[in-house]
Amino acid sequence: MSLDLVLTSLAQAMGAKVKEVKTMIGNPAALSTTDKTSLVAAINELQAAVVAAATSGGAAIDDTRGQCSHRLLLKQGDRSVCPAEERHSRRGQCSL
Numbered sequence: 001m002s003l004d005l006v007l008t009s010l011a012q013a014m015g016a017k018v019k020e021v022k023t024m025i026g027n028p029a030a031l032s033t034t035d036k037t038s039l040v041a042a043i044n045e046l047q048a049a050v051v052a053a054a055t056s057g058g059a060a061i062d063d064t065r066g067q068c069s070h071r072l073l074l075k076q077g078d079r080s081v082c083p084a085e086e087r088h089s090r091r092g093q094c095s096l
Helices: 005-027 039-055 085-092
Strands: 058-064 073-076 077-083
Touching: none
Parallel strands: none
Antiparallel strands: 058 073, 073 077
């Protein structure tokens, strides 16, 4: 195999991998976060929003499980709510 052929094959394989990774990451413009400069920035924005909600008393996680088969439940006042409750109620599977 000639050097030209090896380099061409390598360049094509690398191009295919870059395209695959870009496809897995997706279009940053489609993020619902304000900061779209990088995935790290978007994740950090989301994490900050979660921390702010948790510390303001607006959200808490109840991992005691209750009657729902899901491992994490959200606390709303005195009630634990399954994040998938809306889907469950349509099918009648989650009864908290």
